Amino acid sequence: MNTEKSESTYEYEETGEKPGKKSKKGNIVFFIVVGVIFLITLAVNIIYTNSVAFADFFNERISSGVRAAFATVTACFPFSLAEFLALTSILWVILLIRHIHIIHKDDPKSEFIGIFKALIVVLLTGYTVFVWMFGAGYKTSTLDRKMNIEKKPVSEEELYETVMLMVDRLNALNSSVTYMPDGSSVRPFSHDECVRLCHASYGKLMKEYDFIGKVAAPVKQLVVSDIMTYTHISGFYSFLTGEANLNTNYPYYINVYTTAHEMAHQRGIAREDEANFIAYLVCIHSDDPYMQYSGYLNMYEYLSSALYEASPALYGKVYSALSDDAKGELRAYAEFFEKYRTNPASDISDTVNDAYLKSQGTPGEISYGMVVDLAVAYHKER
Numbered sequence: 001m002n003t004e005k006s007e008s009t010y011e012y013e014e015t016g017e018k019p020g021k022k023s024k025k026g027n028i029v030f031f032i033v034v035g036v037i038f039l040i041t042l043a044v045n046i047i048y049t050n051s052v053a054f055a056d057f058f059n060e061r062i063s064s065g066v067r068a069a070f071a072t073v074t075a076c077f078p079f080s081l082a083e084f085l086a087l088t089s090i091l092w093v094i095l096l097i098r099h100i101h102i103i104h105k106d107d108p109k110s111e112f113i114g115i116f117k118a119l120i121v122v123l124l125t126g127y128t129v130f131v132w133m134f135g136a137g138y139k140t141s142t143l144d145r146k147m148n149i150e151k152k153p154v155s156e157e158e159l160y161e162t163v164m165l166m167v168d169r170l171n172a173l174n175s176s177v178t179y180m181p182d183g184s185s186v187r188p189f190s191h192d193e194c195v196r197l198c199h200a201s202y203g204k205l206m207k208e209y210d211f212i213g214k215v216a217a218p219v220k221q222l223v224v225s226d227i228m229t230y231t232h233i234s235g236f237y238s239f240l241t242g243e244a245n246l247n248t249n250y251p252y253y254i255n256v257y258t259t260a261h262e263m264a265h266q267r268g269i270a271r272e273d274e275a276n277f278i279a280y281l282v283c284i285h286s287d288d289p290y291m292q293y294s295g296y297l298n299m300y301e302y303l304s305s306a307l308y309e310a311s312p313a314l315y316g317k318v319y320s321a322l323s324d325d326a327k328g329e330l331r332a333y334a335e336f337f338e339k340y341r342t343n344p345a346s347d348i349s350d351t352v353n354d355a356y357l358k359s360q361g362t363p364g365e366i367s368y369g370m371v372v373d374l375a376v377a378y379h380k381e382r
Contacts, residue, residue: 030117034124041128048136055139056211059268064213066133070242071217071266080220080245082238087224126240134239137270143277144374146211151377159307160314162376166300167321169284173296174323176289183328184336187252188290191259195219198260201286202267205278212278213267217244219259225249229340231348234258237265251333256294257283273370276302280375297326299375306372 048055074081085092096118104111144151178186187194195218206212219235222228225247235246235258244262248255260279269275283295300322308315319327 027113027117034120037128038124041131045131045135048139052139052141055136056141059136059140060211060213063133063136064268067213067242067266067268068215068217070133071215072242074241074243075217080222080238080243082236082241082243082245083220083222083224085241130239133242134237134265134268134270137265137268140268140270143269143271143274144377147209147378149374149377149381151373154306154373154376156307156310156314158376158380159303159310159372160318162379163300163303163307163318164321165379166296166303167318169296170293170300170326171321171323173289173293174325177293177325179325179328182335183325183332184251185253185290185293185325185329187256189288191221191246191248191255192218194256194259194291195263197286197288197291198263198282201260201282201291202263204285205281212269215263215266217242217266219244219246219262221246221248230343232340235262237262242266251329251336253290253294253297253329254333256291257298260295273374276371277374277378280371297329299371300326301330302372303375 044058048058097115100114100118101111104114140146142151143149178188180186189197198219199216202212202214206214220243222245226249228247229249233247234250234254235244237244244259244266246255246259246262250258257279260282261275263282264275264278267278269278280295280299283291283298286292286295304315304318307318
């Protein structure tokens with residue numbers, strides 16, 4: 001006669017609860033907590049999506065604190081935590097599924113529920129962090145309103161005059177820039193010094209524009225920069241970790257501008273055209289000539305591209321006025337980029353990025369070029 005009792009039987013005799021009852025209660029509590037968090041976050045998202053005033057308040061008063069906190073914590077890591085998590089994501093998924101399987105190996109139903117709960121936690125965490133830290137930036141007042149810039153449709157003449165301004169500034173800075181034999185320029189300072197210069201320039205802008213938040217954090221250099229160049233991504237901001245990340249494979253003048261651009265996202269400037277314009281202002285307001293050179297040359301590329309579409313003849317005039325060294329820089333970049341220009345990775349990346357930007361209420365990747373309107377309006381008033 002078998003007198004052994006199962007562990008679940010002893011548990012029932014000691015607690016008076018049937019086996020599995022505790023797990024059912026735990027599941028109920030879990031889904032209640034998850035539901036409450038989701039409803040609160042959804043409500044916040046709906047409110048700032050339908051109220052620009054609330055979005056401004058939330059982005060500058062609530063999200064700014066969350067962004068700064070995340071950036072401060074992840075600054076302790078000497079590497080990009082976002083890159084590390086992305087590269088090891090498959091491993092984490094395998095370990096998580098294996099862990100759940102070990103716990104519920106004798107109960108397939110509980111194992112399925114465990115995996116389902118883990119999926120919900122991951123999705124809810126991502127959604128919650130996005131809403132509370134970064135999402136409001138897409139719903140705020142536009143940058144031209146915040147800066148009291150009157151943005152209007154740009155005429156060919158206005159565009160031409162603004163491009164010529166870029167040419168004049170670039171030609172004036174030409175003697176302060178060192179070029180390599182292939183025509184590309186040399187950044188006369190380290191990456192860390194570039195970040196410091198950007199912080200200093202942001203400090204100047206903050207005195208004039210109070211909507212720009214203060215974040216004392218590094219910009220992480222990506223290990224897989226060469227591979228990432230195939231996606232045409234020169235940098236990215238990870239709202240999940242609060243990190244600004246830089247693809248160091250691009251030429252120096254782009255690296256500097258991208259550093260300022262990703263730092264703009266870190267300060268709550270979510271829209272791409274606005275982050276581009278803030279990066280431009282950061283560069284040209286710096287005391288360092290190479291920072292200024294980077295800002296003017298990147299803006300020249302945006303403006304001259306728009307001018308070429310509007311009037312090839314006027315484009316020819318501004319290009320002929322550009323210094324030979326600046327032309328050599330642009331040729332060197334074109335030669336560098338040829339290797340990465342066309343590939344499946346860039347097509348996928350562009351499609352995903354375009355879909356993401358459109359999901360946030362922007363025109364998609366075309367918004368990167370809308371910086372032209374801001375630049376023309378800004379310089380027209382000055």
